[in-house]
Amino acid sequence: MSERFFIEYPPKAAEVTFDEAESQHLAKVMRANLGDVVVGFDGKGTEYQIELTTIGKKKVVGTVRSQAEVSREASRRLTLAVALPKGDRQRWLVEKCVELGVTRLVPLLTKRGVAQPVEKAIERLRRAVVEASKQCERNHLMVVEQGQSLEEVFASRPAASYLLHPSGEAIHHDAIVPAKEVLAIIGPEGGFTDEEVAEAAEHGCQIVSLGPRILRVETAALAIATLVTALPGP
Ligand code: SAH
Numbered sequence: 689m690s691e692r693f694f695i696e697y698p699p700k701a702a703e704v705t706f707d708e709a710e711s712q713h714l715a716k717v718m719r720a721n722l723g724d725v726v727v728g729f730d731g732k733g734t735e736y737q738i739e740l741t742t743i744g745k746k747k748v749v750g751t752v753r754s755q756a757e758v759s760r761e762a763s764r765r766l767t768l769a770v771a772l773p774k775g776d777r778q779r780w781l782v783e784k785c786v787e788l789g790v791t792r793l794v795p796l797l798t799k800r801g802v803a804q805p806v807e808k809a810i811e812r813l814r815r816a817v818v819e820a821s822k823q824c825e826r827n828h829l830m831v832v833e834q835g836q837s838l839e840e841v842f843a844s845r846p847a848a849s850y851l852l853h854p855s856g857e858a859i860h861h862d863a864i865v866p867a868k869e870v871l872a873i874i875g876p877e878g879g880f881t882d883e884e885v886a887e888a889a890e891h892g893c894q895i896v897s898l899g900p901r902i903l904r905v906e907t908a909a910l911a912i913a914t915l916v917t918a919l920p921g922p
Contacts (some may be wrong), residue, residue: 772803817829859915874908
């Protein structure tokens with residue numbers, strides 16, 4: 689069975705009980721059989737080979753046969769602080785960020801932002817992280833933070849920090865390659881205000897452009913994520 693199953697709590701003993709959603713998926717969708725060996729992951733870096741020992745419609749139990757730390761993380765840590773678009777575009781962005789290896793996603797509160805990252809929406813996005821991680825075989829869950837203001841984002845920024853802005857300077861690879869950690873800040877469809885851009889520069893962020901076209905929020909986020917995660921690591 690090539691599917692992967694999420695185990696929220698790393699098993700303390702050899703026995704693993706899958707939660708209701710994963711149990712239903714195993715029992716009803718995958719029609720798992722006793723003795724089948726499936727892959728589980730805990731989102732903290734460990735992968736498990738699990739032999740199924742009980743199959744109920746709502747509760748599937750198995751025994752861990754082996755486990756290993758398997759990292760499929762990108763070449764460096766990347767935090768994206770993004771003024772999220774609305775609805776389905778949010779979920780799509782999260783899924784692609786997980787695939788590309790983004791470490792943390794911070795829903796950014798800006799002057800011209802449209803989506804308010806309420807608790808329920810954040811929970812939905814965290815669920816989307818699990819689904820995407822199952823599919824792309826990533827073993828560390830991308831962290832989705834609560835909404836933060838620019839000031840909060842600046843407070844913990846790494847040396848290599850970029851605010852993306854259409855009229856910024858061309859971005860240089862040379863500064864990214866030696867960085868273990870990068871922060872990229874992406875604005876809403878209405879863009880950052882002049883004050884927000886000035887504030888970012890005062891806090892030491894580089895104001896950078898990805899070219900002369902205006903990109904959607906998702907495109908800008910994925911373009912910088914691709915660049916930062918694809919460059920060779922430090
Ligand atoms: N009219 C707005 C466009 C906003 S596009 C403006 O002029 O700022 C939404 C966000 O995507 C921007 O705030 C920026 O962070 C990012 N973005 C879009 N196109 C970009 C480009 N060519 N270079 C860098 N960032 C870009």
